[in-house]
Amino acid sequence: SYELTQPPSVSVSPGQTARITCSGDALPRQFAYWYQQKPGQAPVLVTYKDSERPSGIPERFSGSSSGTIATLTISGVQAEDEADYYCQSLDSNAPLFGGGTKLTVL
């Protein structure tokens, strides 16, 4: 079955740039969406349609997609960005989530 593959963990120092990838064969044809989830909280949409940002999301969050890889980039990482990040796309018109990536801010 179709899967979206993310690295289990990414670590970065404050002020540096974090890049979280999401791999999926259908990504050339389907948009990618990214969510941030902090412990005990519901997910928050941080980017949509590959590279758009909802209102209220800081500019340091950006998305991109090329071929079968979608990437969430967090520039100038802050301690508050430590969280789990999930990509989401579609599989036969049904939402599908990646396995999640834990971002650790060192």
Next chain:
Amino acid sequence: QVQLVQSGAEVKKPGASVKVSCKASGYTFTSYDINWVRQATGQGLEWMGWMNPNSGNTGYAQKFQGRVTMTRNTSTSTAYMELSTLRSEDTAVYYCAKVFEKAQDAFDIWGQGTMVTVSS
């Protein structure tokens, strides 16, 4: 403000059913689909299905076909998700989520989550 408020935690025995509610406020309930997503402890997000609050039309993930029912009460702007024949693997936090106006394949407003524990 736009929000979804879910019902409280539930403890159920294997084989029982659970019905979780999701009350919408701050927007026109019938204008946006409601989806349900669950998350087992320490695990990722799993999509369960969608419901159109205007028509009542639904679509369920294949995994949950025959066990899940999504309904709504438009007079109270409340969506419901009922899961039957519960087993221990159904222990999870269940979220309702509203589709995003600018991208209806994404979810911009989520409920706070409802913990469902299945245990004998």
